[in-house]
Each structure stands twice: as C-alpha cells, then as structure tokens.
Amino acid sequence: MLTSLAFIFLVGLAFSAFCQAVHLPGIIGMLFTGILLGPCCFNLLDSSILSISAQLRQMALVIILLKAGLSLNLADLKRVGRPAVFLSFLPASFEILAFFLFAPLFLGLTPLEGALMGAVMGAVSPAVVVPRMVRLMETGRGTDKSIPQLIMTGASCDDIYVVVVFSTFLQMAQGGQADLVQFAQIPVSIVSGIILGAATGLFLARFFETAYIHHHYLRNSIKVIILLGSAFLLMSVEDWLKGRLPVSGLLAVVAMACAVKLRCPASVSRRLSEKFGKLWLAAEVLLFVLVGAAVDLRYTLQAGPGVVLLIFLALAFRSVGVLCCLIGTNLLAKERLFCVLAYLPKATVQAAIGSVPLAAGLSCGQLILSVAVVGILITAPLGATAIDKGSIRLLFQSPVKKGE
Numbered sequence: 001m002l003t004s005l006a007f008i009f010l011v012g013l014a015f016s017a018f019c020q021a022v023h024l025p026g027i028i029g030m031l032f033t034g035i036l037l038g039p040c041c042f043n044l045l046d047s048s049i050l051s052i053s054a055q056l057r058q059m060a061l062v063i064i065l066l067k068a069g070l071s072l073n074l075a076d077l078k079r080v081g082r083p084a085v086f087l088s089f090l091p092a093s094f095e096i097l098a099f100f101l102f103a104p105l106f107l108g109l110t111p112l113e114g115a116l117m118g119a120v121m122g123a124v125s126p127a128v129v130v131p132r133m134v135r136l137m138e139t140g141r142g143t144d145k146s147i148p149q150l151i152m153t154g155a156s157c158d159d160i161y162v163v164v165v166f167s168t169f170l171q172m173a174q175g176g177q178a179d180l181v182q183f184a185q186i187p188v189s190i191v192s193g194i195i196l197g198a199a200t201g202l203f204l205a206r207f208f209e210t211a212y213i214h215h216h217y218l219r220n221s222i223k224v225i226i227l228l229g230s231a232f233l234l235m236s237v238e239d240w241l242k243g244r245l246p247v248s249g250l251l252a253v254v255a256m257a258c259a260v261k262l263r264c265p266a267s268v269s270r271r272l273s274e275k276f277g278k279l280w281l282a283a284e285v286l287l288f289v290l291v292g293a294a295v296d297l298r299y300t301l302q303a304g305p306g307v308v309l310l311i312f313l314a315l316a317f318r319s320v321g322v323l324c325c326l327i328g329t330n331l332l333a334k335e336r337l338f339c340v341l342a343y344l345p346k347a348t349v350q351a352a353i354g355s356v357p358l359a360a361g362l363s364c365g366q367l368i369l370s371v372a373v374v375g376i377l378i379t380a381p382l383g384a385t386a387i388d389k390g391s392i393r394l395l396f397q398s399p400v401k402k403g404e
Helices: 002-021 026-037 047-051 053-071 074-080 082-087 092-109 111-121 126-139 149-172 180-213 220-240 249-263 268-293 295-301 305-325 335-341 346-352 366-395
Strands: none
Touching: 002 026, 002 268, 026 074, 026 268, 026 305, 026 346, 026 366, 047 053, 047 111, 047 180, 053 082, 053 126, 053 220, 053 249, 074 149, 074 346, 074 366, 082 149, 082 305, 092 111, 092 149, 092 305, 111 149, 111 305, 111 346, 111 366, 126 268, 126 335, 126 366, 149 180, 149 249, 149 346, 180 249, 220 249, 220 268, 249 268, 268 346, 305 346, 335 346, 335 366
C-alpha cells in the first residue's frame, strides 16, 4: 500500500506540474496518472488501495467541503436564493431528458434505459467545481454578485437529486415500480442535513469558545482534527439512518463548517480555512488519481463516436437548463456563460455509480459504464479548463476585504 501511495502522490504531482507548465489544469495530469497506474494500464496500484478507493475519495471530498463551508459568506448565501434552488435540480433534469429522448436514437436503448443513463450522467462534480469556487471567493472574482456561492450551493444539492433519481430509474429497470416517496425525500434530506450540520457546528463552536474561556487552549490543528472527525460522523449518519430518515451528509458537512464560521471569530475561521486548504493539496491528488484509476479504457474504446455526440448534445440541453435557472437575475451575458461552463464537469458521481447498472445485471450496464467513462474523460478536463480560463475573462474581480 505504501508503494501505491508513493506512486499516487509523486507521479500525480509530477503530471499535474507538467500540465500546469503547458497551461492546462493540473486535474488533467492527475486523471491521466490514475489511468496509467490503474488496472487498465500498468496496474501498479495495490488491490488494498483500490478496494477502499471510494472511501478515500469521500474523505478527500469532505476536506474540500469543510474548506468551502469555512469560506462561505452567509450573507452572500441569502442573496443567492431562488437560482440556487433551481440549479440543484433543473440542469440535471434537462440532461436526463436529453438522454431519454436521444439515447434510443443514437445507441438503440429503450427510453427507460436512456433515462437511467441520463441519471448516471446528470450530476456535476463537486470535486472539480467546489475547490475552484472556493478559489474564486478567496480572490474576489465574481463575488460582487455571489456567483461562486450560487454555483457551489447548487452543485452541492445537485448530487442528492441525481442519486435519488438514479435509484428510482434503476428500480424501474430491474422490473420494479417508481417509488414517488423517494422524490419526496429529496427536500427532507436537504433540510435534515442542514439542521444536523448546523446543530453540530454550533455545538463545536461553543465547545471551542468554552475551552478558550477556561484557558484550555486548543491549537488550530486540534480543531481541524475535531472538525474532520465530526464531518466523518455526519457522513456516516446518512448511512445509519438510511431507510428511516433521509439525511444529506454532504450538506451536513457544509452546514457544520458554516455554523463554525458564524460563531467563531473571523481570525479563527480564516486560519482553519487555510489549514484545510493545505490538507486539500494532498487530498486533491488522492481524489483525482483514484478517479482516474476507476476509468476502464476498454469500455471507452468500445463506446464509439455516437456516445461522444450524445454527451455533447446532453451538455447542450444541460446548458439550456442552467440558463433557465438564471432568468430574472442581474447577471450579465458573460456571467451567465460562466455559470454554464461551471456546470459542465463530471467525475466523482459517475465514477461511483457508473458501474452499478452493470453490477445489477442490466443488459445496458456495460454501455452505461462506457458513457460514464467517456463523460469523465471529456467533461472533467473540459470543465476544469473552462472554469479556470473563463473566470478570468468572464467574471469581474472585486477587492477582497481583509479578514474575509
């Protein structure tokens, strides 16, 4: 395992640095590293690493979500409002509709199988989007109209909606019937996640304050460990309560970090945010190399050009959905274009659920996995590049206030 970790970090950083040297996002190098080290190429990663890959990717995602929550300005969140709610489900719904309509035409699937494929592909990748939005907030780019906050909030809820829709379509494809109760659980999971996370964050902030008052000084490094442990517990609560009370672990983590920022002094939350930013340097490499290792090029080569055309057609539908969400806002045309670009990348959700239909024994399973793989290879680098380059050209940079 240690050898595999050495390969992941050293080779991943090397390829990331090379890509940045040629003005490409480092994520491309990390994904390429995972493909090279993974089972489909040189197979240099230990099976013990691959067996816990999903858990390691989740841990990395928790780190950036904590960083995001500690960087969010709650006043900005109030300004976001309606568009963020629509962004949490409308673009994904448009993309699912595209697969429902055109997958039978391009790939010979049934409409239900097309909808299932769309559910796999419908989620935006928080692992690609969130760290970039955090960076924009730190530099003040687009913050005059809360654009990074808008995208980050919508992207965090988007995955919940897509996973619920996916599970419903999967049940239907296996011969069951759609359970409409599952759709009703979406707002419940969002609200319960926010309440649980906020309560935990307020408790921790009070604990930190009490320790300071009684002269039991807690180093910021200890606070980071406490926040990490609490975040892992919140993610576990989602599994513990499964079937009884739907809870969004991802939103709970963000809400906890927001509550800590709200109650703690600005200097404390800023230092905690900086420490999680340093942790993200290692977590990012681990996350995207392991996502790349989950890619199987054999399915990619079997996919054919029709898959690529279908993916871009679905992205066009998705873009229309994003623009519909922004109707009535004060965003300029170029700022709306940036929001469209920010909703392109896919990676983590597709890597996590892309193989589920195949494992469930569905005849369309291998084709769905092929589309998921091609989607990751196309949209993750494309979306990351579009966000990085587009933010400079399309967003106004506000001065960053000291202490924020």
